[in-house]
Amino acid sequence: MIHRESGILKTTYEADMALYPLPIARWTVAAIAAFMFLVLPLSVHEYWLSIVNLVSIATVGALGLNILVGYTGQISIGHGAFMSVGAYTAANFAVRLGFPFWLSLPLGGLMAAAVGAVVGIPSLRIKGLYLAIATLAGQLIIEWTINHVTFISGGVQASIEVPRPELFGYKIASQRQMYFFLLIFVVLALVATMNLVRSRIGRAFIAIRDHDIAAEIIGINIFRYKLLAFAISSFYAGVTGVLYTYYLGIANYEQYQITTSIDYLAMIIIGGLGSVLGSVFGAIFVTLLPILIRFAMEASGGLLFSEAAVRNIIPNLRLILFGMLIIFFLVVEPEGLNRLWRNIRSYFRVWPFAY
Amino acid sequence: MFDWYFFGLLMSNGILIGLMYSLIALGFVLVYKATDAINFAQGEFVMIAGFLVAVALGLYGAPLWLAVGVGLAAMIGFGFGLERVVLRPLIGRPVVAVIMATIGLSAVLRGFGPLVWGAETRPLPLPISDEPIVWGPLFVPPIQILGAVVSLLFLAAFGWFFLKSRKGIAMRAVADNQQVAMAMGINVERYFGLAWAMAGVVSALGGIVWGSLLGVDVHLALVGFKVFPVVILGGLDSIPGAILGGLIVGLVENVAAGYIDPWVGGGTKDFAPYVLMIVALMVRPYGIFGQPTIERV
Numbered sequence: 300m301i302h303r304e305s306g307i308l309k310t311t312y313e314a315d316m317a318l319y320p321l322p323i324a325r326w327t328v329a330a331i332a333a334f335m336f337l338v339l340p341l342s343v344h345e346y347w348l349s350i351v352n353l354v355s356i357a358t359v360g361a362l363g364l365n366i367l368v369g370y371t372g373q374i375s376i377g378h379g380a381f382m383s384v385g386a387y388t389a390a391n392f393a394v395r396l397g398f399p400f401w402l403s404l405p406l407g408g409l410m411a412a413a414v415g416a417v418v419g420i421p422s423l424r425i426k427g428l429y430l431a432i433a434t435l436a437g438q439l440i441i442e443w444t445i446n447h448v449t450f451i452s453g454g455v456q457a458s459i460e461v462p463r464p465e466l467f468g469y470k471i472a473s474q475r476q477m478y479f480f481l482l483i484f485v486v487l488a489l490v491a492t493m494n495l496v497r498s499r500i501g502r503a504f505i506a507i508r509d510h511d512i513a514a515e516i517i518g519i520n521i522f523r524y525k526l527l528a529f530a531i532s533s534f535y536a537g538v539t540g541v542l543y544t545y546y547l548g549i550a551n552y553e554q555y556q557i558t559t560s561i562d563y564l565a566m567i568i569i570g571g572l573g574s575v576l577g578s579v580f581g582a583i584f585v586t587l588l589p590i591l592i593r594f595a596m597e598a599s600g601g602l603l604f605s606e607a608a609v610r611n612i613i614p615n616l617r618l619i620l621f622g623m624l625i626i627f628f629l630v631v632e633p634e635g636l637n638r639l640w641r642n643i644r645s646y647f648r649v650w651p652f653a654y
Numbered sequence: 655m656f657d658w659y660f661f662g663l664l665m666s667n668g669i670l671i672g673l674m675y676s677l678i679a680l681g682f683v684l685v686y687k688a689t690d691a692i693n694f695a696q697g698e699f700v701m702i703a704g705f706l707v708a709v710a711l712g713l714y715g716a717p718l719w720l721a722v723g724v725g726l727a728a729m730i731g732f733g734f735g736l737e738r739v740v741l742r743p744l745i746g747r748p749v750v751a752v753i754m755a756t757i758g759l760s761a762v763l764r765g766f767g768p769l770v771w772g773a774e775t776r777p778l779p780l781p782i783s784d785e786p787i788v789w790g791p792l793f794v795p796p797i798q799i800l801g802a803v804v805s806l807l808f809l810a811a812f813g814w815f816f817l818k819s820r821k822g823i824a825m826r827a828v829a830d831n832q833q834v835a836m837a838m839g840i841n842v843e844r845y846f847g848l849a850w851a852m853a854g855v856v857s858a859l860g861g862i863v864w865g866s867l868l869g870v871d872v873h874l875a876l877v878g879f880k881v882f883p884v885v886i887l888g889g890l891d892s893i894p895g896a897i898l899g900g901l902i903v904g905l906v907e908n909v910a911a912g913y914i915d916p917w918v919g920g921g922t923k924d925f926a927p928y929v930l931m932i933v934a935l936m937v938r939p940y941g942i943f944g945q946p947t948i949e950r951v
Contacts, residue, residue, distance in 0.1 A: 368750070372748075372750070374750050374753060376757075421932070421935050421936060424935070424936070424939055425935055425939045427749035427750065427753075428692045428749055428753060428890075429886070429935060429939055431692075431694075431750075431753050432882045432886060432931070432935075433931075433932065433935055435879075435882065436882075436928040436929075436931055436932050439879070439924065439925065439928050440925060440928055440929065440932075443921055443924070443925045446921070447921060561757055561761065564754060564757065565758075568754055611768065611769070611772070611773055612769060614765075615765040615766070615768050615769035616765065616769065617765070618761045618762070618764055618765030619761070619762050619765035619766055619769065621758070621761050621762075621765075622757075622758040622759060622760070622761030622762030622763075622765065623758070623762055624758075625754060625755070625757070625758030625761070626740055626755050626758040626759060626762070629744065629747075629751050629754055629755045629758070630740065630743045630744065630755070633747070633751065
């Protein structure tokens, strides 16, 4: 947020650790909340809200992945699969046992957390490249299992239709209702993550990221915290999968393949590793990018190419831009969009003076 | 009764396919050995090389030697350029950054191939017959034999290169300790480029062999997924490991597919090597011939 902090003297540790150290930050957050809860949903067409909904879902997943990759330094290429675990668990509970969403959603998250912790077990012996490959194996094995075990996947094209979620006997069907439904989870995920990373657990995660052997020597139980990071991160992923399932009305493994895992990795790298705000930026950016490409190509691509060519161009152009953005941010700005935002902020902090 | 004939068929097929995996894994090992960088885009390298050769042959009607030459030259240039633009700025950065950069690169290449050359599957015809060679009770397609021979040739050539040649020894020195290598007057950056160019050469050959076997389209990049079990089993920095890992993966996936596929309805080929790999990671994470790393605070 753009504001000045002169005259703020902190006299206690509580004040120093507060989420919003400045009074004006509270007002900014209140203003954003008012905009998100009142102005945006009441003023915008349903189609735009459906896009915002996709951003909301991606935000939850990106926050979870950032806890693992950005804060704990353990890479995972298996997050798409963890999402599918959450999605199919919730869908099965909702359809077979008729569970309401507020039961099937945490169950999906917990199941994903359990599976994620199991996939994370190799992280105790291996790291870096080996861990990336082990989680890739996890992704492929989970995908294969869901695809081949009809008990999980429901048989017909490995997809299960779920009923619309109900809240206090009120069915959430339209995009506008879905918007509020998802926004609650985004707020929950944001607050939970911000509090997690400044707690004892979050500090242990950061210590493991910076140097795991050194962290072990100063008394951090690596076994516990690495698995905890995997479990928490997969819980977010599972919830993301459940939310996406309810959003689409169907659980389908095609939404959770390895490209999804890479999309989420792209989000946190483009947004900024180890930053809550960066996860949000990344989720917005990566979700909007294909939509913008589609708009641009549908508007002007027809002038240069045939219709069939445009259909070939859109997904491939998306892949190319994706990859180039990942490489660009890694090479030029490793701290991502969050860093750019901080630069803008610190420029305006002392504006109009140079320093 | 146990069907020895069926088993033998699976084994022979597995050995030949496994050697073809070794060829692709070799590209991965070369880069890792020399630069400590991990190439998640190995499969996409193979796909791009396959595209180049198939397009030169099919679209422009070039003779085979010219098409192969174009493919090799383009991949060498690509390797040097890639190292200069993407990998060199990442030297000294965490391993996750390099992994992600090559994942990004794989996305770029996977989009680039079909965008420029179209999404349809292109044939890559080589002047060898399609008739399987019958040898006793076994029969094998000639392309697989060609692939296996090319793999063995190159594995031997690179084995010699690293053991005996001046450049190879310099490259090993670079891999061992970059600072000391620099102090001994080795141009470290040039060897990094050379390693990527060598990976490009190997990928070009892999692209020709695999492209001719499967046809060239975006799915050709999926053979890259087989590289990881191969190198993990064999050891990331070991050329003999690439051969042995390739053989193990080829055998395991063929035998598993032969006996398990009828029960579960397909897909075991992509699944079995990874299960094996997970076990290997738990038991011996640095592979059969790999060097265990010692970490200090």
